[in-house]
Amino acid sequence: MSYTAAVAVGVAGALVLDLLVLRTRLVVRRAFWTAYAICLLFQLLVNGVLTGRGLVTYAPRTIAGVRLAYAPVEDLAFGFSLVLQTLAWWVWWGRRARQARTSPGTATDPRRAVPTRTRRSSTP
Amino acid sequence: MLYLLVLLACVVVTLPLELVLGVRVYRRPLRLLLTLAPVFVVFVGWDALAIHAGQWSYHRLTGVHIGDVPLEELLFFLVIPTCAVLTLEAVRRTKPSWRIDEDADG
Numbered sequence: 001m002s003y004t005a006a007v008a009v010g011v012a013g014a015l016v017l018d019l020l021v022l023r024t025r026l027v028v029r030r031a032f033w034t035a036y037a038i039c040l041l042f043q044l045l046v047n048g049v050l051t052g053r054g055l056v057t058y059a060p061r062t063i064a065g066v067r068l069a070y071a072p073v074e075d076l077a078f079g080f081s082l083v084l085q086t087l088a089w090w091v092w093w094g095r096r097a098r099q100a101r102t103s104p105g106t107a108t109d110p111r112r113a114v115p116t117r118t119r120r121s122s123t124p
Numbered sequence: 125m126l127y128l129l130v131l132l133a134c135v136v137v138t139l140p141l142e143l144v145l146g147v148r149v150y151r152r153p154l155r156l157l158l159t160l161a162p163v164f165v166v167f168v169g170w171d172a173l174a175i176h177a178g179q180w181s182y183h184r185l186t187g188v189h190i191g192d193v194p195l196e197e198l199l200f201f202l203v204i205p206t207c208a209v210l211t212l213e214a215v216r217r218t219k220p221s222w223r224i225d226e227d228a229d230g
Binding site for chain 1: 126127170184204209216223225
């Protein structure tokens with residue numbers, strides 16, 4: 001499998017993790033895309049140093065050949081997959097910790113669920 | 125050494141987010157560890173496969189390896205995800221109205 005094909009799998013896997021497995025749905029959130037944009041700027045810088053100074057080299061046969069700030073364009077997809085997977089796990093663990101704090105009882109005691117519902121309906 | 129210095133710079137540059145902005149990422153070590161673990165396994169695995177397949181190679185590193193994977197790469201997959209988490213929490217701290225979870229408090 002070429003690096004080009006591998007990053008396609010990597011991005012698809014990250015989307016599946018975010019939307020279907022953990023259901024964190026970060027890709028529909030402004031906070032995620034803002035954080036990703038900041039990460040992307042720094043990625044171009046860091047990746048530019050690592051590839052521009054020849055610390056990391058890529059076999060020409062494995063990449064499409066388009067480069068951005070010295071690095072193959074596939075690295076952008078690699079970085080996106082890395083950031084999305086990381087943040088999906090982070091948000092998911094946060095949600096679990098919160099649920100553990102607010103329950104036991106959320107599922108069995110309807111009164112405990114009321115504040116959650118109120119909060120949800122009050123947010124756009 | 126340059127690779128290690130770049131990673132060190134990433135840690136140093138993002139440190140004010142924890143120390144000044146107070147995003148409380150390093151202060152939630154279990155959650156951070158549980159976040160890093162699956163990502164580390166997936167991406168070090170990917171890295172090892174790519175190195176083995178000759179897709180990319182490394183030069184002028186410390187020379188310390190675990191299997192095929194250089195020490196710098198192992199650290200990369202701890203440092204960069206941590207920076208990403210710090211960035212997200214900084215955005216959330218700066219823009220509290222940008223919720224990322226329907227029933228989230230923060």
